[in-house]
Amino acid sequence: xxxxxxxxxxxxxxxxxxxxxxxxxxxxxxxxxxxxxxxxxxxxxxxxxxxxxxxxxxxxxxxxxxxxxxxxxxxxxxxxxxxxxxxxxxxxxxxxxxxxxxxxxxxxxxxxxxxxxxxxxxxxxxxxxxxxxxxxxxxxxxxxxxxxxxxxxxxxxxxxxxxxxxxxxxxxxxxxxxxxxxxxxxxxxxxxxxxxxxxxxxxxxxxxxxxxxxxxxxxxxxxxxxxxxxxxxxxxxxxxxxxxxxxxxxxxxxxxxxxxxxxxxxxxxxxxxxxxxxxxxxxxxxxxxxxxxxxxxxxxxxxxxxxxxxxxxxxxxxxxxxxxxxxxxxxxxxxxxxxxxxxxxxxxxxxxxxxxxxxxxxxxxxxxxxxxxxxxxxxxxxxxxxxxxxxxxxxxxxxxxxxxxxxxxxxxxxxxxxxxxxxxxxxxxxxxxxxxxxxxxxxxxxxxxxxxxxxxxxxxxxxxxxxxxxxxxxxxxxxxxxxxxx
Ligand SMILES: *Cc1c(COP(=O)(O)O)cnc(C)c1O
Numbered sequence: 117x118x119x120x121x122x123x124x125x126x127x128x129x130x131x132x133x134x135x136x137x138x139x140x141x142x143x144x145x146x147x148x149x150x151x152x153x154x155x156x157x158x159x160x161x162x163x164x165x166x167x168x169x170x171x172x173x174x175x176x177x178x179x180x181x182x183x184x185x186x187x188x189x190x191x192x193x194x195x196x197x198x199x200x201x202x203x204x205x206x207x208x209x210x211x212x213x214x215x216x217x218x219x220x221x222x223x224x225x226x227x228x229x230x231x232x233x234x235x236x237x238x239x240x241x242x243x244x245x246x247x248x249x250x251x252x253x254x255x256x257x258x259x260x261x262x263x264x265x266x267x268x269x270x271x272x273x274x275x276x277x278x279x280x281x282x283x284x285x286x287x288x289x290x291x292x293x294x295x296x297x298x299x300x301x302x303x304x305x306x307x308x309x310x311x312x313x314x315x316x317x318x319x320x321x322x323x324x325x326x327x328x329x330x331x332x333x334x335x336x337x338x339x340x341x342x343x344x345x346x347x348x349x350x351x352x353x354x355x356x357x358x359x360x361x362x363x364x365x366x367x368x369x370x371x372x373x374x375x376x377x378x379x380x381x382x383x384x385x386x387x388x389x390x391x392x393x394x395x396x397x398x399x400x401x402x403x404x405x406x407x408x409x410x411x412x413x414x415x416x417x418x419x420x421x422x423x424x425x426x427x428x429x430x431x432x433x434x435x436x437x438x439x440x441x442x443x444x445x446x447x448x449x450x451x452x453x454x455x456x457x458x459x460x461x462x463x464x465x466x467x468x469x470x471x472x473x474x475x476x477x478x479x480x481x482x483x484x485x486x487x488x489x490x491x492x493x494x495x496x497x498x499x500x501x502x503x504x505x506x507x508x509x510x511x512x513x514x515x516x517x518x519x520x521x522x523x524x525x526x527x528x529x530x531x532x533x534x535x536x537x538x539x540x541x542x543x544x545x546x547x548x549x550x551x552x553x554x555x556x557x558x559x560x561x562x563x564x565x566x567x568x569x570x571x572x573x574x575x576x577x578x579x580x581x582x583x584x585x586x587x588x589x590x591x592x593x594x595x596x597x598x599x600x601x602x
Pocket of ligand 1: 214270271272273274311313366367368393394395396422434
């Protein structure tokens, strides 16, 4: 419960700072105390609860607020209307999609970063050195060499797009940046386990989604090397230009990891760019038990991954790494007068982050990553990864032991796909209804996916707060709901 409201915020007459910094301090302390309670009590809250119609209506303003308002009232609206109706991914029983749980050190880092209000597009200042350090640590994590460059972005969707543009520029030569793609015959390869953002990257890069060949996977959901080799030969014979293979390390549906070492060898033989979408899987490099699954990732030309998933950094923080930094800059660096580089002064520090991606202005995302890594240490994050994978195995064992449930895909990493089967009703619709009922109950949030044509209840273990007891709560709720609806 909050302490009584402090005196309201009053801005200075001539700028946006408070007229009274001590009053501002009191308001801030109260907010911080409330957020500590919120984090500490998260397990006791519903995972998710739909936002009621009246609250949605209350949040809708009739027009742009022109007059000054009250900070205390605005904060009250945040507490009543916003905070109770979050998606719930900080909760230990949020198991839907693949979402990170955030962490308290990251919360503090967000406040520090906002205070400095850094713009990390370029120039010579310490926040960029922090980002460079994060990129260096990331390269070390995946076994990339000193030549590696990288940049923090919103997420793996953008990181994949950046990697694709680097690979495209390598394949067609730097003139593609001026001439465009006219008449290109580029084709790329991945498996149907790929994330939709890879298709979107093909679309946004102008290559078209049809130029992405979806090579079937085997029973373990790993791309079939024999069919991949065949497809490359067929495309070459047809006069097309194969240029890139996208391996998946942690498929979004099942957690499957491609045979990355074999893909790396094949790409070397065929002269193709080897990119790995390791959105959450990359963090498995920090866990000795899971690391062998990613053998070969250090041979890639580029890797995309997220800090906001398994590394528990608050949203948003994704990363792209390119093994050969010169190739990375070749795809993005430009020279314009107002961004001229110097060897001294604030315009020093070449190359700048803007040379490695589409953004110019960028926030100080790196601080929350840097602080999370410094304070918890990579080994502890690796333990979170190992624990999540253990939980997925425990869930699979519990599913196998329950006659009313069945497992729909092997558990490779941290994702389990299963369904309630003890009903004569159509199972796809029934399992969809079970998941929705569970979400609405606030007890647990799994999501759904389709595995080999069957609707699956999907539980992804990503959150550092999840424990073994949460699996029992989830399964008991699924059995109870299945029996009731089935
Ligand atoms: C989450 C995910 C993405 C997309 O990443 P964003 O951070 O949401 O942009 C891409 N690929 C895989 C395998 C993912 O799990």
